[in-house]
Amino acid sequence: MSFDKSGEGYERELWARVRARLKASVGEDVFASWFQRLELEEVVADLxxxxxxxxxxCSWVQSNYSDRLLEAFQQDAPEVARLQLTQRVNGQARVRLAPKPEQASSAQPEAPEQPKVTAPSQAPRLVHDNSANKGDALAGSAIDQRMTFDxxxxxxxxxxxxGVARQVANxxxxGTVSYNPVYLHSSVGLGKSHLLNAIAHAASAADSTRTIVYLTADHFMYSFITAVKSQSAIAFKEWLRRVDLLLIDDMQFLQGKSATEFGHTLxxxxxxxxxxxVAADxxxxxxxxxxxxxxxxxxxxxxxxxxxxxxxxxxxxVQRRADQAHARFGVQFPSAVIDYIxxxxxxxxxxxxxxxxxxxxGYQLTGELITVPMAENKLADLVRTRDARKVRIEDILKMVSRHYKVPRTELLSARRSRDVVRxxxxxxxxxxxxTARSLPEIGRRFGGRDHTTVLHSVRKVEQLMRDDSELCQEIELLKRMLEE
Structure with missing residues (x-):
């Protein structure tokens, strides 16, 4: 079916036809991921x-779907031989093309014509691009602007x-490589994420041409799974392998196929x-x-x-935070309070x-001056709290195996005898x-069992502990031994 190419609605109808053709070609999921939010700004000559x-x-579509897009256009508009994609800002495209032929005599282009988009281009540098829509698989994890070396x-x-972080950034x-890979580890709240953010800030501020990607482990997994679902896993892998600096935070949460893919990428x-x-706990x-x-x-x-x-x-x-509070709110922290904290x-x-x-x-809400007695009152639950020893499932298996004289392999096996099941x-x-492990994670560590099996075991032991004081004391002993 033909349609009027001279009418006012030509571009609107053309784009509707192209979208319908793309949706039928790539499927609903891929269309929703990569084409749903595209808009046709204008058609000028063959562009x-x-x-x-x-x-x-913009970069992903032009790198992976430019040929398919062009083919969809040419079925209704064979004169279209080139495509150009630009980013919209506040609902408008940043770059407008040359005016249409009927306007050429009275108007000048607002910006030089951009390069043709006929071949895949380099993936975007994501360290500063935190405005990406949450639906974009590779939009990157947000960089905290406060976390710098300063x-x-x-x-x-x-x-x-x-020192290592500064050396990596330099x-x-x-354009060289320091130690590779660098692996930072500590318990929570000791500065790992701050250093990763600081490396990204320093490297990108000095040379904006570098491709720098910061991803948390859960974002990496989401990106990989999204790419697989959209049938673009190969392009995802190739994109990730083109970066100059890759920073992965919370590595301990990486698992399954995402961990395997990260291993290949690494x-x-x-x-x-x-x-x-890489940073982990x-x-x-x-x-x-x-x-x-x-x-x-x-x-x-x-x-x-x-x-x-x-x-x-x-x-x-504490002194640094107190100085910041004084500069921002005019709050005074006596030296004795800083010492106490x-x-x-x-x-x-x-x-x-x-x-x-x-x-x-407390000072802002009540007007009470910050003193040591006030600090003692407000911070009672934080005082001298220490992180318990991090208990691993492997530690539990060893302890239970030794205590009950059951081989570790038996605990992970399918045997159902009472001396193994309990x-x-x-x-x-x-x-x-x-541990902080989920029921499915625990099940996998116990010989690939289902999470419902783990839940049944937990509830069974809780019931036995209510009815058997000796078992309750025995389990409390195991807990203390594991936490020491």
């Missing part, structure tokens, strides 16, 4: 100008990690002399959900621990930040209450 809400979407408080426990700026990046920095050997090959690769780089903060570093952090709150940096925030809020149920119960 169709499209716009998208993000730079990433705002990082250095001290004995973190000075090596800080190497990226100079190997490619190392072979290509690209820089990788445990050393590589303790990453229970990743395979041995990936653990080996991570261990083969530079592994840098950040230990618990000493008094001097805690005081430095540094000595009393010993868990992590986030609790130190929270302590200062509580006192500032210790296995107790081990699952301990894994549920002593």
């Amino acid at each position: 169709a100008h499209l716009s998208a809400p993000t730079r990433f979407l 705002t990082f408080v250095a001290g004995g426990p973190n000075e090596i990690a800080l 190497a990226v700026i100079n 190997g490619t990046l190392l072979t290509g002399a690209k820089q990788v920095v 445990a050393p590589p050997r303790d990453l229970e959900l990743v395979d041995d090959r990936l653990r080996s690769r991570l261990s083969g780089g530079l592994v840098v621990p950040i230990t618990g903060f000493d008094y001097e570093l805690r005081r430095g952090i 540094a000595r009393a709150v010993v868990s992590n940096g986030r609790d130190l930040d929270g302590a200062v925030n509580r006192l500032v809020a 210790p296995r149920q107790i081990a699952m119960y301990l894994a549920k209450i002593l």
Whole structure:
């Protein structure tokens, strides 16, 4: 069916036909991911100008679907031989094309014509692109503008990690590779994410041409799964392997096929002399959900621990936060209060930040001056709280195996005899209450069992503990031994 190419609605009807053709060609899911938010701005001579809400979407479509788009246009408008995609800002395309022929005598183009979009281009640099829509698989994790080297408080426990982070940033700026990969690990709140953000800031500020990608592990998994669902996994892998600096945070949450894919990507990046920095809450050997090959690769780089903060570093952090509160709110922190917080709150940096925030809020809401007695009252639940020892499922298996004299292999087996089932149920119960692992994760660690099996075991042990005081004491003993 033909339609009037001279009418006012020509472009609107043309775009409707192209969209319908694309949807039928690629399917609903792919269309919704990559074409739904495209708009046809205008058709000028042999050039169709499209716009998208993000730079990433522009780059992804032109890199992976430009030929298919052009083919869809040419079925109704064979004169269209080129495509151009630009980003929309506040609902309007940043770059307009040359005016239509009838307007050429009275108007000038607002900007020079952009390069033709006929071949895949480099993927977007994402370190500053935090405006991407949440639906974009590779929009990147947001960079915290406050986390720079200038705002990082250095001290004995973190000075090596800080030095390594600065060296990595300088190497990226100079186009070289420092240690690779770099693996930072510590318990929560000790500055790992701050250093990753600081590296990204420093490297991108010095050289904006570098392709720098910061992703949390859950964002990496989401990106990979989305790419697989949209049948663009190969393009996803190729995009990720073109980066100059890859920063992955919270590595301990990477699992399954995403962990396998990250292992392959890591190997490619190392072979290509690209820089990788990873942060996690445990050393590589303790990453229970990743395979041995990936653990080996991570261990083969530079592994840098950040230990618990000493008094001097805690005081430095509190002093920095107190100075910021004074500059922002006019709140005075006496030296004695800063000393008290540094000595009393010993868990992590986030609790130190929270302590200062509580006192500032108390002052603003009640007008009460910040004193040591006030701090003692407001911070009672934070005082001298220490992180319990991180218990791993492997530790639980070893402890239960030794205590009940049941081989570890039997605990993971399919055997249903009473002398194996009861210790296995107790081990699952301990894994549920002593670790942050989900029921499906625990099931996988116990021989690939279903999460409903784990839930049944937990409830069974809870019932037995209510009815059997000796078992209750026995399990409490196991808990104390695991937490020591």
